[in-house]
Amino acid sequence: MIHDYFRSFNLFSEDEIEEFLKFSELRLINKNDYFIQEGELCKEVGLVKSGIFRSFYTSDEGKDMTYCFRFPNHMIAAYSSFVSGCPSKESMQAITNAELIILKKEAVDELVKNSINWTKFLKIIAEQEYLELETRFFQLQRDSAAQRYETLIKNHPDYIQNIPLQYLASYLGITQRHLSRIRKDVSF
Known part of the structure; x- marks a missing residue:
């Protein structure tokens, strides 16, 4: 490697x-x-x-x-x-x-x-x-939180599931509740 x-x-x-x-x-x-x-x-x-x-x-x-x-x-x-x-x-x-x-x-x-x-x-x-x-x-x-989340999924699909929600929400600049709504709307 x-x-x-x-x-x-x-x-x-x-x-x-x-x-x-x-x-x-x-x-x-x-x-x-x-x-x-x-x-x-x-x-x-x-x-x-x-x-x-x-x-x-x-x-x-x-x-x-x-x-x-x-x-x-x-x-x-x-x-x-x-x-x-x-x-x-x-x-x-x-x-x-x-x-x-x-x-x-x-x-x-x-x-x-x-x-x-x-x-x-x-x-x-x-x-x-x-x-x-x-x-x-x-x-x-420029991008909405949903767009930033989709970019993260696109670029690192093998790792996204290992990132705790509170860190993802902080990274996206949103609450965990808002992140949960976004995750429901975005398919993997």
Whole structure:
């Protein structure tokens, strides 16, 4: 799986992928445990091998607001904290048991130093994150909650049933009651 993931970028030699694997470690995260919590420094990135994560922040009213899900073959990090060295403004929690391939910041720096391909890879990932953020912004501005729900089902049909309703409702910006009505109207 890891080899296929990195091969899909058409950047890396097999030796570069093996170098990544030497620097990386496998981490198991239990359901409801955190990859990172708000206020911590993010000093590592992960590639989701299995499981589902949610990213959320705490509102001024003390309510957690889910704004993103991470599925297998997605990178996970509190990116602004990772880049800036400032405390994270978000938490990332496993909503199922999960496996991550972890790479510490020092290892990322070493890979970048050894090969321009890792710099290119990080640029691609940053661009993908930006595009995802832009898409999410426009979804919230233009699409109804039902349309956002249908998009989530279309893009991640194998995982949607594993996301608790309160996180789905928060992600969609609606109440659980409204989500129940939408789910009745939308067929899988």
